[in-house]
Structure formats: structure tokens, C-alpha cells
Amino acid sequence: MxxxxxxxxxxxxxxxxxxxxxxxxxxxxxxxxxxxxxxxxxxxxLNPIPEKSDVLHHVQMDNWDPNRGWDDNDPEDIPDQVTYRDMVNLMKSDIPTYQGGSFKTFLYVYPDPEMGRPFKKITRMCFSGFFKMFEPPFQYGSGWDLSADENLEPVVVLGPEVNQKVFGGENSVGRMIRIEDRDFKVVGVLDHWRPFPKYYDPHNGAFETAEEVYMPFEFFRLLKVRSAGNTSNWQEFDWSDDDQYLASEAIWIQFWVQLDSAPQKEAYFSYLNSYVEEQKKLGRMQRPTHNKLLSVMEWLDDRGAVxxxxxxxxxxxxxxxxxxxxxxxxxxxxxxxxxxxxxxxxxxxxxxxxxxxxxxxxxxxxxxxxxxxxxxxxxxxxxxxxxxxxxxxxxxxxxxxxxxxxxxxxxxxxxxxxxxxxxxxxxxxxxxxxxxx
Amino acid sequence: MELGPIAKTLIRNKIRFLLIGLEVSLTLAIVLNCINMMQDLQWQIDRPTGLDEEGIIVVRSRPFSQDFREEGYLENSRKADLELMRNLPGVLAADTFSHVPLSGSGSSSGYKPLGAERHTLNCNYFVTGPSGVDTLGVQLIAGRNLTLDDITEAESKNVLITKAYADSLFPDGDALGKQIQGRTAENPDTIVGIIEQMHGSWPSWPFVNNVMIRPGETGSVNWGITYMVRAKPAQINGLARTLEEELLKLNDGRNVRTETLAEVKADTLGTNTAIIKMLAVVIVLLLLVTALGIVGMTSFSVTERTHHIGTRRALGARQVDIMRYFLTENWVITTSGILVGVGLAYTLNYALVTFVNGVKLEWPLVIYGILGMWIIGQTAAFIPAWRGARISPAVATRTV
Known part of the structure; x- marks a missing residue:
């Protein structure tokens, strides 16, 4: 019919x-x-990482000026990155399954002179937990181990573009690459990866491409590099002095933790609260306690990703x-x-x-x-x-x-x-x- | 006039005319708000920035040679680069800059009058040398320019600020010579000159007109050195290539990239351009659909009333009278639609302003919208009305 x-x-x-x-x-x-x-x-x-968006959490706390909040128009809003000292302190916790802060910068990569001139590439300084948490796809090899973070081993993970430019796209695991004034050993090569939006660091546009070079976080001291992303600060100090910079309240690190269960999350949140209380006793973080532990979608929502x-x-x-x-x-x-x-x-x-x-x-x-x-x-x-x-x-x-x-x-x-x-x-x-x- | 018969027709076919009226009103509401958005986006592109946008080349020198890590090497390279640039034919001025205006990347800080008990006011600051003002093409309207003597090791600096920023810091207009401080009163700066107008790094930032120029020499091994070079607009294109070649000839241990400030701006405001184009397509398609709807409706009216037209023609009505009848009918419907549409337009605008940061709809645009809608309505109705008027009385009165 x-x-x-x-x-x-x-x-x-x-x-x-x-x-x-x-x-x-x-x-x-x-x-x-x-x-x-x-x-x-x-x-x-869209959810950029549907399998894990509920277990990955972005960590924030209010370390801002006691006299003036992070956002004049919205008292609920708190700083959207963390300081170096807070990252170092928080990473002593063994509650999260994986954890780590990271930041974006630009470094010079030196190919074999026959392959071309040196070129600057977007780089992420991060910990081994980065690869465990965000699970970028690998073409060859894998991320580095926890021990590489601790012993500051000169290892790198490359993106497909840099691997193409420097090694002609071959399996370069185990080979050496010159970055700035040091030699690094390639431990992994990523496949094409385009998290959309770039949820783990949306500060310079949620649609920025992923990094092409990844290396252990603490190399930033040896290479004398700073964040090429947003750095916000409310104190006055000598920026050119590394010690003052790292001890300051300047925020420039995106800090993420993986918490697989509700009890784990609860435990971590109370750990975060007691950490902030401890800091208050030391005279820091004098604003009302306001900590945020947001899952991926909550974090994107908070920032207004659309x-x-x-x-x-x-x-x-x-x-x-x-x-x-x-x-x-x-x-x-x-x-x-x-x-x-x-x-x-x-x-x-x-x-x-x-x-x-x-x-x-x-x-x-x-x-x-x-x-x-x-x-x-x-x-x-x-x-x-x-x-x-x-x-x-x-x-x-x-x-x-x-x-x-x-x-x-x-x-x-x-x-x-x-x-x-x-x-x-x-x-x-x-x-x-x-x-x- | 035929308003009586038209009213009767409208009442008999109320649903069909209601539909067209509603379509006209929604179309007007959408189109007005789209044009309003487009105008705002375009304004962000077109408004004067105080800068010589057409005459500036941005030069980025990114050293990779390890030589640059040696003491004094970077400073010597900067001196040599500037000398080379300033001596190239066609170059009016050149200097180093901490950031590039309109580029989307910059630094901001807050200041207030020294000793004032209030929050600091945001401004976007640039660090440059004594030729900075000439390179940017901005106008000094009071005080003096920066000199080499202003470049000191001291934390307190002599600075230039824009008139907009001066007026918000010192509403009485006496900013020149005053001292300003950041969060604490240590190391206050002194305002030695006022700039007429200059836009900062972020074109859509609410404080884009609040700009400060601080004296200093910039550049580092990691980030390289950023220069800007000003020349006559006609010479810009050739000069960019020459600059790249000459600078590399001078020192090959780096990459050198040039782009014009106009290109930098177009890149930063690329989203605006893209959205303007999308909105334009939406508007054209929408007007097309609505115009076709009016054509369709008038055609039905004409077909339905073939008999009636014939009778009127036989009784002496001219073609003009028939046309006028249909055009008047269309005008009545369009106008009712427009009246509702203006209300809808303001409602939609209110929603956009409230929920997504839209801009307020201004009445002159609404007037243009009404006129445009009338013209579209009459034009769309013209063809079927003309076809109706051409029906010969003999055909029209013949029984089917």
C-alpha cells in the first residue's frame, strides 16, 4: 500500500x-x-576522547591575588593553569593512575644538513604520563618510561611531519636527533594525531595542531626555554631569573591526572584540598579555597569550547x-x-x-x-x-x-x-x- | 482602490496568506540580524588602527647557529641587522619589537595612577626602541618620543601611552608627565608622551585601544628577534624579498621570515572574513527562497482568479488595473509581514545579545531592511501579476 x-x-x-x-x-x-x-x-x-573522557581530569586551584580574583566579572572563575611548584608538589601523590603537567614551546630541530636547514617546531615538554593518559597513536615505538623522567634521559617522541623531514619517514626508533644544542634518542614516532578540540591545552585556540616533538619536562631548564603558550601572573619579580620564575605564582602548566574510579577521584580531591590547606599555612593561596577537578567534557564546557x-x-x-x-x-x-x-x-x-x-x-x-x-x-x-x-x-x-x-x-x-x-x-x-x- | 475586495480575498484564503506573511517576517528578522553581524565583523576589519598597515613589513629572525649563545653575539647581530635595514633604499624606519600589533600574540599588564586606591586598568604593552613610533606610523599628539637615553637598566621606565588609555587612567586629561604603577608602588613608570591612536595585539579584545610603548631592546636566543620595517606601500613587495636575502647574506645561522602587517592582520581576522562570506551566502539563499515563495503565491492567486480577471477586463478594467490589484494585494501581505518581522528581528537580536554576545540592532538598518523587503516583494509579484494582466478577456471568461 x-x-x-x-x-x-x-x-x-x-x-x-x-x-x-x-x-x-x-x-x-x-x-x-x-x-x-x-x-x-x-x-x-564533540567528545575528543570518548573512551577516557570520564577518567581524565584537569586540575585547578586558586593561587591568585588575595585582593583581586582571577576574573573581575566572574568570582566563580579560577586560574586555568597551575604553577611549576604546585605541579612538582602535586606529582608526589601516588593516587592517580597516571599524571603529569605539560606545556607548549617551540624548539629548533637540526636535520642532517643534506636533508635541509634547521627548522622550528611546536614542542611539548611533558612526562611519561602524557602518552598513557591521552593515548596518541604510535607508528613506531612508544612513549618513554617513568625512569626517563626521573633520570632526565635525552629521549624524544616525534610527530609524523618531523620524522618525515628528518628521517624520510622511516622507522627512526633508536636513532639520534639534534634538538637545540643537544642530541636526543628517538623512542617513538606518532601517527597522524589531531585531537579536536585540543582539549589538553586549549589556551591558544582549541583547534591548534598537536605537537610534533615531545620530550621529558625537566629539559626545559637545560634548554633554557619557557612556555610559548599563555603565562599569567599577578606578582612582580625578575622574569629573567629562573629561580624566581619557578618559585613564583605565575601559571603556565596544564596539569592532568587519570582517576579511574569514583573512590580514587574522591581520594584525590581530598588530597588536593589538604594540599591547598597546607599551602595556606605557608602563606600562599589566601583566597577562599576553590579547587576544580574537571573531567574532559566538564573542562571543555567550562571553557566554552563551542x-x-x-x-x-x-x-x-x-x-x-x-x-x-x-x-x-x-x-x-x-x-x-x-x-x-x-x-x-x-x-x-x-x-x-x-x-x-x-x-x-x-x-x-x-x-x-x-x-x-x-x-x-x-x-x-x-x-x-x-x-x-x-x-x-x-x-x-x-x-x-x-x-x-x-x-x-x-x-x-x-x-x-x-x-x-x-x-x-x-x-x-x-x-x-x-x-x- | 481595491482594498475592499483584497481584504475579502485575504480573509477567504487566510492560511495561505498568513504563511507568506510569516515567511516574509521571519526572513526580515533573520536577514536583519545576519547583516547586523556582518557589519560588526566587517567593522573590526575596516576600522582605523592608527598603524600604517599597508606600509609595514614584519621580519622574524630565528637564530639556530650556536654562535648566538655566545655573550654579546645576539646584540651585535641586532645592531648589524638594524643598520642594514635602515640603509636599504625605500626604508623609512625600522626597529625591534617585543610583539607584533594585530597578530593575536602579545603581553598585557595592569596600571593605575601612582598611589591610587583602585584596581589597575588593562593595557597591552610593546617594547621597542626610539624608532618604534615612526616604524608603527602612529602619531604623537603630546609630549616627546622615546630616545636612546630612555633605554636603561632601571625597572622604572619612561613610557608612551595611547590617548584612550591616558583618558581612562586620568579622566581629567592631564596624563602627560604623571607617574603610574602596577600592583605595587615600587618602580613607577612616567608617561612622557601620548599617542593619538594605536591598536594592540588582539583586535577583538575590549581594551584594544589601551596600548603602552616601553623603551627597550628585545630579542632572545630562544625566540629570536622580531623587527618591523616601514616603507612606502608601493615598495613593500619588492622590499620583503630583498630583506630576506640581504639578512641571510649578513648572517646565515638563522631562518628569516617576512610578512606584511596587512597579511598578519588578515590572518588574525580570517575567521571574520570566513563568517562574513557564510552569512552572505545564507542571506542570498534565504531571499531567493522567499522571493520564489512570493512568486508561487501570486501565481496561485492569478490562476485561481482567471475567471474574475476576465470579467473585470470585459467590464472595462485595463491591464494596469489588474496588475495594480495583484501588486496591492502583495503589498498588503508583505507589509503585514514586515510589521511582525521588525518585532521578530528585535526579539531575535535580544536573544543574540543576551546569550551569545551579539551586537545591538540599530534602527537605520531596520529601515533599509523594510525598504529592501518591499522591493523584493513587489519585484517577485510583478511577473505573475503581469502574466495575469495579459490574459485576454475572451480566454478568461471561457468556461473551463
Whole structure:
């Protein structure tokens, strides 16, 4: 029966090709535009590490100026990174399964002169826990061991780009690489990795690429490098003096812990609280105690990972779809009512209201779905266009979920647009139109 | 006028006309808010920054040779680079800078008048030498420029600040010569000059006009040295290549990268440009859909009333009268839609301002929107109305 009605619908669509094209095109554009911006918004709010987002936790505490909070406009807000001394102290805990602070900088990599000139690359100074927590995919080898952190062994993990540039993309595990004024041994090479958003360090744009060089944190002293990310500070001291800098309240480290169970998390949170109490006794952290232990999604939410522009554009695109649906209602109404004489004859010959209603609704849904298919095609092109507008800085594309969403949108649009016209045509009084004939 | 018959028609077909009216109102509301957003984004790109955007080349020297770690090597390299740059033909001024304005990367700090009992006010500071002001192309409106003597080891410095920052620190307008402090009163700075206008590093920062210029020589082995060079805009392109080549010839133990300040700005504001383009496409598509909707609706009205048109024509109505009838009908619907639409536009704007940091909708834009919507409505209705008017009375009155 449904199959028959769909055939009828196609027949009706073919009978008036121009009008049908207008209808399908109109609703198709609406669904296409809505899909593009719903997808963009959805990709911004996607969980970057679904398997572990509940166990990874970002650590924050309020070490700011006793006289003036971190954010004048929001007293609830606290510093979003930690100091060096707090990281060192906190890492003495054995509660977390894995833990570690890290920061971003830029270092010179010196390839064999025959391979090319030295080049600067985005680098992460981190602990062995970084690889255990965030699980970047390895092409060759693996991260380093805890002992490499403790003994400050000169080891590095390279990203695919640096491995390509320096070693021609070969398995370089075990080989040596010159970075700044030191030689490091390659222990691992990452595969392509693009956490989106860059949740473990979103401070300089959530869409920044992952680092291409990773080395044990404490090398920052030997290489005399500082963070190339955000550093915030409220005290005055001599920045050029390393000892003063490291003992200061300046925050520049992103500190994460992996807590696998609720009791573990509770234990760590009370450890954090007692640590802050201890620091208060030493005269630090004089603001009200406010510690944060946020899971990945809580942390992203706290920072507002979805740009406001993406939200505005999504709202606008959904209103656009509503206009297209209104437009479709108008055209369908006209089209169906023009068919009143024919429907009257069929009603007079015994067709039930219900069957007329269903028949017309099926026609609307058919138009909706055809529009949806067109819309998907439009949105694929649209997302490509959006990507090129952003210099392919990120690559938006449709995934399974978004395909389902656009099909549902098209069914919904067909239903919303079809209900009233189908109801109108099935309730016309046949006698009026039959008499006119 | 045919307002009577039109009103009757509208009432009889109320749903269909209601739909078009609603479509017009939603379209107006969306388009007005989109244009409003576009204007704000464009304004961030177009507004004057006080800087000579078209005439500045940013030069980044990133040393990799270990020689740079030797005592005094970096300083000598800086001196040699500056001398070379300043002597190149076409160069008006050149100096080192701690950060590049409009680049998205910079340093901020807070200051207040010395001894004042209040919170400090944010500003974005740049460290540069005596040629910094000329290199940026900003105008000094009071006091003096920085000199070599201002570059001292002392923590207290002689500084220049923008008029905007001066006015917020000293509302009485007497900032020149005053001392300012950070969180503590140790090492206060002295304001020796006021700059008319200059934008800092972050174009969308609310305090973008609060800028301070501090004297100093910048550069380090790790981050390298950042220079800016000012020249006549016509010479910029050739000069960038020359600078790269000459600087590498001078010292090959580093990488040298150049870009114009205009490129730096375009890069920082790239998102704005992208969003403007997306909004433009959305607006065009939306107006297209709505215009087609109006064409469709008027066509139905015409088809439905073929008989009626014929009768009127037979009784002496001219083609113009028929057209006027349909255009008036369209005008009544569009105008009702517009009235509702203006209300919707302000509602939507209120939501955008409240929830996502939008900008307020100004009434002149609304007036333009109303005029535009009228024109679109009448244009879209014109073709079907004209087709209706051309129906000959003989055909129209013939029984089907």
C-alpha cells in the first residue's frame, strides 16, 4: 500500500516538474544549510576522547591575588593553569593512575644538513604520563618510561611531519636527533594525531595542531626555554631569573591526572584540598579555597569550547529551514487545492478521508526526502566550502550521525509542511466541486 | 482602490496568506540580524588602527647557529641587522619589537595612577626602541618620543601611552608627565608622551585601544628577534624579498621570515572574513527562497482568479488595473509581514545579545531592511501579476 502511494507521489511530482523542482529545491536548500551549520556546531562540541573522557581530569586551584580574583566579572572563575611548584608538589601523590603537567614551546630541530636547514617546531615538554593518559597513536615505538623522567634521559617522541623531514619517514626508533644544542634518542614516532578540540591545552585556540616533538619536562631548564603558550601572573619579580620564575605564582602548566574510579577521584580531591590547606599555612593561596577537578567534557564546557559564532550560525540556519518549510506549506496547499475537483470525484466514488490524507502526506514526505537527499549533497559541498574558507585549518565533514540528523530533518520538514495541506484536501466538501463541474 | 475586495480575498484564503506573511517576517528578522553581524565583523576589519598597515613589513629572525649563545653575539647581530635595514633604499624606519600589533600574540599588564586606591586598568604593552613610533606610523599628539637615553637598566621606565588609555587612567586629561604603577608602588613608570591612536595585539579584545610603548631592546636566543620595517606601500613587495636575502647574506645561522602587517592582520581576522562570506551566502539563499515563495503565491492567486480577471477586463478594467490589484494585494501581505518581522528581528537580536554576545540592532538598518523587503516583494509579484494582466478577456471568461 505504502509502495503504491509512493508511486502515486512520484507520478504527481512528475506531472508538474517545474513546481516540483521549486519545492524540492527550496526544502533541499533549507536542509543543506541547516545540516552544514548543525554539523559544524556538533563537531565543535564533540567528545575528543570518548573512551577516557570520564577518567581524565584537569586540575585547578586558586593561587591568585588575595585582593583581586582571577576574573573581575566572574568570582566563580579560577586560574586555568597551575604553577611549576604546585605541579612538582602535586606529582608526589601516588593516587592517580597516571599524571603529569605539560606545556607548549617551540624548539629548533637540526636535520642532517643534506636533508635541509634547521627548522622550528611546536614542542611539548611533558612526562611519561602524557602518552598513557591521552593515548596518541604510535607508528613506531612508544612513549618513554617513568625512569626517563626521573633520570632526565635525552629521549624524544616525534610527530609524523618531523620524522618525515628528518628521517624520510622511516622507522627512526633508536636513532639520534639534534634538538637545540643537544642530541636526543628517538623512542617513538606518532601517527597522524589531531585531537579536536585540543582539549589538553586549549589556551591558544582549541583547534591548534598537536605537537610534533615531545620530550621529558625537566629539559626545559637545560634548554633554557619557557612556555610559548599563555603565562599569567599577578606578582612582580625578575622574569629573567629562573629561580624566581619557578618559585613564583605565575601559571603556565596544564596539569592532568587519570582517576579511574569514583573512590580514587574522591581520594584525590581530598588530597588536593589538604594540599591547598597546607599551602595556606605557608602563606600562599589566601583566597577562599576553590579547587576544580574537571573531567574532559566538564573542562571543555567550562571553557566554552563551542565558539559563539557557531551557535549563532546554527540558530540562524534552523530558522532558515523553518522559512523553507513555511514556503513548502504554501506551495503544497496551492497544489493540493488545485486538485480539489479530482479529489471530489474520488471521494464521491468512495475513497475515505483517511486514505486521501495518507496519500497526500506520503507525497509531502516524498518531496521532503527528495529535498533531504538534495540537501545532503548541498551540505557536502557546503562543508567543503566552509573548510576552504578556513584554509583547511580543520576538516569538517558529515559523519553517520549527521546523515541521520539530516534525514530526520527532511522527514520532519515533510511532515510539518504536509500536515495542514493534506488535512485541507481530505476535508473539502466534494459536493461543492462536483456541482461546479 | 481595491482594498475592499483584497481584504475579502485575504480573509477567504487566510492560511495561505498568513504563511507568506510569516515567511516574509521571519526572513526580515533573520536577514536583519545576519547583516547586523556582518557589519560588526566587517567593522573590526575596516576600522582605523592608527598603524600604517599597508606600509609595514614584519621580519622574524630565528637564530639556530650556536654562535648566538655566545655573550654579546645576539646584540651585535641586532645592531648589524638594524643598520642594514635602515640603509636599504625605500626604508623609512625600522626597529625591534617585543610583539607584533594585530597578530593575536602579545603581553598585557595592569596600571593605575601612582598611589591610587583602585584596581589597575588593562593595557597591552610593546617594547621597542626610539624608532618604534615612526616604524608603527602612529602619531604623537603630546609630549616627546622615546630616545636612546630612555633605554636603561632601571625597572622604572619612561613610557608612551595611547590617548584612550591616558583618558581612562586620568579622566581629567592631564596624563602627560604623571607617574603610574602596577600592583605595587615600587618602580613607577612616567608617561612622557601620548599617542593619538594605536591598536594592540588582539583586535577583538575590549581594551584594544589601551596600548603602552616601553623603551627597550628585545630579542632572545630562544625566540629570536622580531623587527618591523616601514616603507612606502608601493615598495613593500619588492622590499620583503630583498630583506630576506640581504639578512641571510649578513648572517646565515638563522631562518628569516617576512610578512606584511596587512597579511598578519588578515590572518588574525580570517575567521571574520570566513563568517562574513557564510552569512552572505545564507542571506542570498534565504531571499531567493522567499522571493520564489512570493512568486508561487501570486501565481496561485492569478490562476485561481482567471475567471474574475476576465470579467473585470470585459467590464472595462485595463491591464494596469489588474496588475495594480495583484501588486496591492502583495503589498498588503508583505507589509503585514514586515510589521511582525521588525518585532521578530528585535526579539531575535535580544536573544543574540543576551546569550551569545551579539551586537545591538540599530534602527537605520531596520529601515533599509523594510525598504529592501518591499522591493523584493513587489519585484517577485510583478511577473505573475503581469502574466495575469495579459490574459485576454475572451480566454478568461471561457468556461473551463
Amino acid at each position: 505504502l509502495f503504491y502511494q509512493i508511486r502515486l507521489a512520484f507520478k504527481s511530482i512528475r506531472r508538474n516538474p517545474v513546481l516540483s523542482m521549486l519545492m524540492i529545491g527550496g526544502i533541499g536548500i533549507g536542509i543543506g544549510v541547516a545540516t552544514v551549520f548543525v554539523t559544524a556546531h556538533y563537531l565543535f562540541s 565558539p559563539e559564532e557557531a551557535t549563532s550560525l546554527m540558530a540562524i540556519s534552523l530558522l532558515f529551514l523553518l522559512v523553507c518549510a513555511l514556503n513548502l506549506i504554501g506551495i503544497l496547499l496551492g497544489k493540493f487545492l488545485a486538485r480539489a475537483p479530482e479529489v471530489s470525484v474520488r471521494r464521491a466514488m468512495g475513497a475515505s478521508r483517511f486514505s486521501i490524507f495518507v496519500e497526500h502526506l506520503v507525497e509531502c514526505e516524498t518531496i521532503g526526502v527528495l529535498g533531504g537527499l538534495l540537501g545532503i549533497a548541498i551540505s557536502i559541498g557546503g562543508l567543503e566550502a566552509v573548510n576552504s574558507l578556513f584554509d583547511n585549518e580543520f576538516s569538517f565533514s558529515l559523519d553517520g550521525n549527521m546523515l541521520v540528523v539530516s534525514i530526520l530533518l527532511s522527514l520532519l520538514a515533510g511532515l510539518v509542511a504536509g500536515m495542514y495541506p493534506a488535512w485541507r484536501i481530505c476535508t473539502i466538501p466534494p459536493a461543492v466541486y462536483l456541482r461546479e463541474r
